[in-house]
Amino acid sequence: MNSERRRSIPWGMIWLTAVIAYLLVVYFGPIAWLLRYALEGGGGSLLQVLGSSVTRSILVNTLTFAAAITILTLLFSYPIAYFAATSHGRTRNALLLVSTIPLWTSLLVRSVAWLIVLARHGPVNEILLALGLISEPLNMTHNTVGFYVSSLYILVPTMVLVLFASMRGIDPAHVKSARTLGAHPLQAFLNVYVPLSIPAVVSGCLLVFIIALGFFVTPSLLGGPSDRQFSMLIQQTVDRFADFTRGAALSLVLLICSLACLALFGWVAGFNQFMGGRYRGKSLGSLQRVSLKLRYLDVPLRPLAPVLESRRLWLIVVTITLVFMFVPYIVIIPLSFSDAEYLEFPPSTWSLRWYEEIAGSSRWLTAGITSVVVGGIAAAIAVSLSFVGSLGMRDAPGRVSRVALPLIIAPMLIPSIIYSVGAFMTASTIGLSDTVLGIALAHAALALPVCFILIATAVDGVDPAIERAARSLGASTLTSTRRIMLPLVRPVLYVAALLAFQTSFDEIVVALFMSGVQTRTIPRLMWEGARLEVNPAISAVAVLVLGAILILAVVTGIVQQASLWRRQRVRVEESSQ
């Protein structure tokens, strides 16, 4: 009698399909469109590209840089993450907040800030000159020094977050029990703590390596001729020489490198970890065994043990790192109030002239409006897609989510230069290039991963029994989503919207290709300014962008708190009765 069981409408699958469809059309479509050129005529251009010694040397350059900066970032981040993971309450929060503060500013603003900090007449040179340590200003921009310093600054927060997320789960009892078994603090650290943190180290390094592979903004602004990165080569080929076939072939090479790393990441760490999932731990056992060899460091380090074991030493190290995180802000904010025509730190006279100049410039105002509109549309698309996609992902069977999750996260990890070139070419064909809608659609795809991770984690955190309760009380699936799920995750939706807006508001690579005469965004203008001449005007814009994001963050925080306040008020009223 029950040969046919009626199934209710599978909303989850429909929604998840919608999200994947969006990405296929708006994100993967353009990339495929681009790669089509690379394979035209039997892939001759690909062979040509690989045969070029210039290409090969830049590829080697890029890989070397990525490897080196990954190791440097790890060395910088491990102590901070360790301290954050082993401390509690306010100390932990402060450490995390400060070390991730750069994440709240755009890549462009951060790079521009370092451009100013390290400039020939910038604060670092001024201070060194004043101290008499050097007699002539050092060249620190447009060479390897500036490139590495700013890259480090940009990558540390990501590494700290990945390391911390996993180190937090290391039970302090392990180290304690090693101590009771006769290990020195140093021995306990090397024998127990380090091996346990290896999974985090591996996934953090892979992630940073993948990001470094696609670096474009920082090397363009701060690097020297020897620091040319593969992304820059692609941009020049397409932008300056208009050689799409060659650009496509180069993109394919970079894409293959990134996908190989991504596959390795998926295999070793698992994409689940973006969703707060557990490590799959595959093949990490052997890595942990190798890391145990580090315990032999104990012997040569033993004489230094009293120094190494002093928490004070590490507090100093961590403090220096954290100050490093603040340097750009300490510099660009005062600089923007300077009255001088050129960089001067600290400014001798103060004024608002640069702000007045920007406020009076129709170019900047128009760009501001464009950026806000683009960011608003992008945030709306990214947040709604993420919300419905999260609902779908939660109900999806394992094999579906194993395929869907990497697809959704890909825009965060595939070098944006590849997508930008593809998006530009596709959009030109269908007339969306240089339009607000075109840029917004592309930005929404780029903002989707972060939004999705945030919202899906929140949705997963809601007890399924709560929705079941709503159903049993008479609410349909849609009603229960609207009346129960939506209000419960609404605070997270605000944060996600803010992040999406920020992603778009700061985005330069897509904007570089897609925005032109009609629609210039603020980053686009900043980029042009920073390439032409570094003067206080650009720092004023950077401060304004920073301020805009900060104000939005505060507003978001207030809106988020509002519901909590409402609850609190009820409590107060009742207790006063």
Place this chain on the structure above:
Amino acid sequence: MPATENRLYARRQDPSAEELIAGADRTTASRLDIVNVTKRFRGTATPAVESLNLSVESGQFLVLLGASGSGKTTTLMMVAGFVQPDDGDIQLGSRSIVNVPPESRNIGVVFQNYALFPHMTVQENVRFPLQMRRVRHQDADRRVFSILEMVGLSGMARRYPHQLSGGQQQRVALARALVFRPSILLMDEPLGALDRQLRGRMQQEIREIHREVGATTLYVTHDQDEALTMADRVAVLREGRLEQMATPQNLFDRPKNRFVASFVGECNFLSARVEGNSSAGWDVDLDGYRGHCEGSGPEPSRPATLAIRPHVLRVSDEGHPGVAGAVIDTLFVGDSEEILVRLDQGESVTIRRVTGEAATRFPPGTRVTVSWSWRNALVL
């Protein structure tokens, strides 16, 4: 609300909702039949529920008792509509509901951790099912008020769930599941999160509320004391199958098999020999101690198991009729004590007796005789 909109609301009300309001104190309790239901989850070897047949009479309080993994929650979720049975039928008031979505089943569910909506006040939580049924405002207000009165929470209406104690949250969940006069009430280990003392009080309260509203109730628990205290009838589940369904008294006194006997209350099992059967019972011999007792289907002249509850056993000095053995230890359990005796035939038994009742103490090693009234023994 403007009058036009009011009319609109009234018109949109389905007859069942109208009926619900009319008989505010009348129950719409229905009979529940689970007919030959099987559910197998993908990737598991054994079915979660296998060929289950179960009926709950209208107004009855049935407890589903089983260890974790016995399929009791799966059964509950199938009745609620969150799990689709592979085979079989579920009928509510003799109408099949397997193809009815959860929101249309009119079933009240109290979830394990209550599943109160954290962003709604107590009042909003309880009003939610009435809103879903488009009950008119004034009627909804009245019913929310009276049900909160009944569970003793009328002062807490404007609190949020996190501002309530565990017991209060439990009562809100109950009120929310009852306010729309469901055809049947399902409860999934509702007292699991409460401490022992509170649990006892809530057991009584739930019984009282059940008596008051008379709802057909299906209650899931792994706690056998809770099952015996609360149920009109208890259904014992093991590995997805129904082991026995009986009144608490019968379940305790006449367990059908060894599993039920040991799961519901403590029990001693002794190997005995069945000599033959006479009028309504069996002649049993245990190491020379003979008697006549009831039981279910052993074969004569074959080894059988004798099940005897610890409180039925008596211990006395050596030489009395019974089975001989030596005391191993005596455990003090508050109002009673447990004497562990190793019988000469090799098996051990636990005897429970009220503390201080018998003056004789049996230090470890004392030779004793264990005996029992055959009326209270059972051969399996």
